[in-house]
Amino acid sequence: MSQVIVESEISQALQDYKQLAERLVRKGSVFSLFKLQTELIRKHSSGDDEELVQEMIFDFMEILKQVVDENVTCPKCNKPYTFRICTGLSREHDNGIELTCEVCGDCYSHSEQRELVTYFNINAWKEADHLRRRSRGFTVTYTLESLAAKAVLFIYDDMLKRPELRINGHRVFDPAEVKTYWEHSKRIIKQWKNGEEIIEESSRVGDGVFYRLDEVI
Ligand SMILES: [Zn+2]
Known part of the structure; x- marks a missing residue:
């Protein structure tokens, strides 16, 4: 041939x-x-x-x-x-x-x-990273670990440990939504630091409390 x-x-x-x-x-x-x-x-x-x-x-x-x-x-x-x-x-x-x-x-x-297949939004991830650098006294992560809620704020009983805002990359794709969770977390953290009553519902897990941020927006 x-x-x-x-x-x-x-x-x-x-x-x-x-x-x-x-x-x-x-x-x-x-x-x-x-x-x-x-x-x-x-x-x-x-x-x-x-x-x-x-x-x-x-x-x-x-x-x-x-x-x-x-x-x-x-x-x-x-x-x-x-x-x-x-x-x-x-x-x-x-x-x-x-x-x-x-x-x-x-x-x-x-x-x-x-x-x-992994699916997330790069702009939402960038916004979370940008806000992480602007955050004082708490951490922000855009995570692809399995998380039931769209966003949660975890506050430790130990006040020396920084609260953690975790944003679920599998369910949050809009940078504006990331910012809403960040601002909401700031309000809760401020109340917590000032010893004020926090009206949002929380659930106790291990050595701290969880606030599910997507249920109250
Ligand atoms: Zn597109």
Whole structure:
């Protein structure tokens, strides 16, 4: 078989694969396709040189990037996402992808080793970080740990320990909402420091009390 025929067959196969990927991606299956395809590559190349496997996964992620760039937009802003390929993540044999909307800040990411897609908002995270630096006497975190409430304020019985405002990154995507929780926390902390009565409901946990901030806004 001549070189030209082989090349045209490869190019046809690639074309077919891209069409299939397009159909899946348009249905909203970017991350399922990423997971499935990387698993298949690893399964069918077990025993192969890790460098070769990594190369195949990288080639696939490049194709996925092209397909996503051409077919997927942020549903809130109708703008294409910035697609990032993340290789050599902290865990061994892990690669990931990240889609960020530069307009609203929504960010989705997934990796071979992770079970679930991570979804948070970069602008909300930046706002929390900005407010953290402005906070006196309490800490602010925008956390992706599982938290039932959208935001909680934890105040320790020990007044020497700083109160903690924890904002749930899985449920708070708007920077303005982050600021509301921050201001609300400041009011409660002020009352607590002045020994005033705090009207908000709290629940006792371990060595302090929790205030669920989203129920009272
Ligand atoms: Zn957007």
